[in-house]
Amino acid sequence: MMLVDRSSKEAFPTMGGSNERTDQASTRDRLVEAARQLFLVKGYEATGVAEILREAGVNSGSLYYFFRSKEALLLAVLETYKRLLAPEVLDPVFAAERDPIARVFGVLEGYRQMLTLTQCRMGCPIGNLALEMSEKSEPVRVGIAENFDGWKRAIEQCLIDAGSRLPQGVNRSSLATFILTVMEGGVMQARAHRSLAPFEESVRLLRDYIDRLMQAAASASAGEGTGASKGELGT
Amino acid sequence: MMLVDRSSKEAFPTMGGSNERTDQASTRDRLVEAARQLFLVKGYEATGVAEILREAGVNSGSLYYFFRSKEALLLAVLETYKRLLAPEVLDPVFAAERDPIARVFGVLEGYRQMLTLTQCRMGCPIGNLALEMSEKSEPVRVGIAENFDGWKRAIEQCLIDAGSRLPQGVNRSSLATFILTVMEGGVMQARAHRSLAPFEESVRLLRDYIDRLMQAAASASAGEGTGASKGELGT
DNA sequence: GTCTATAGAAGGATAGAC
């Protein structure tokens, strides 16, 4: 969940080189990383270009050499988030959990960790941007939607992998959307209340719902349908 | 859901007065209303004081006569939202629906209407501010949390009114939090995708969950407990 | 690719007359 960009291959140009610094990422990467951090902590509008420059140790001219505008820098940040979803958010959880349902809740646990580590000050970086920026720039809105899509697809795959443990009539795509909904709504309230409770309660009820779905699927496959799982749901 | 401030009693100072205008609210009210609209559409940081002034037809000096700062104006906006929750959001729904569960979904339907009317550009005004402002000012964060609390309490009362239709073990407060979670998360995704679908899917699955809870309660009261509703949930 | 310097607009807030 740290979302540190480990994929910066330019990060170690030292072997045999004349550069003495061992952790010097490229100028462009430092700009994107500084912007990512600041947009996460303060939001887009409240972050000044000067601040990004200072944090990255870069001069104005260089920023506008790589990026047309502050907004273009935000688009690069959104690309970074898409790229980091698997290595930073999913893979660690999936490596520790093989059960597809446990994986879903493992991902949610990761967000709980971020809330814990930041005293409920930081949640989902995409959620922040979604509400702040969706109406201000169509390319940005699309970048945000793509991030949501990537997250949702990963969860949806878990639900598909759960196979017959979930009722046939439950649309996996809709349930994945629902899980993202619960995550984002829970994070929002946790931040507003500066308390983990709303997030934890929300996840607990989500778990109860999914437990009930799985019970219904088990009952149905045992030939004793309860009548509760008839018909297509969430389509 | 229009959240127009009908409670401005100063709005009609015409009878026998010398003022020719019929819809002239007080200067302070016009400032709060203009700020409310602009913060909703553009967010707090992206809204300039000059813009608020122009929209309200007020001069800079007057704003700072009534409010210490832009942030103080935001606090007044948050107070307005608290005051408008009942007359603008709850009462119209509650007048049309007597069933407490139907009332809950009637409130959610109101948010769907707002998304529809704005082509998914506007959702919950408090949700926007929650993610943008929770870390920037403690008084603002508290004002946001109070707005969430008011909303949650109203929903919780509906759930309490539902009585034994919901299982005993389901904590009404947690379920109310969960409903707010689904509303906010659904609105967020609807705006990011500019599509009603994520909101509608989320509400549909919420309804399925509550249906299953009510079925479990009915089964339990019929003396044929399924084992699914044992124990305290959401505490 | 990086540097300094700065343009030009917009930001929030204040002073002081009326």
Next chain:
DNA sequence: GTCTATCCTTCTATAGAC
């Protein structure tokens, strides 16, 4: 309570040397 004028800072972005 309201007006105009304006202070000072910060903003994004550019110019042009190196």
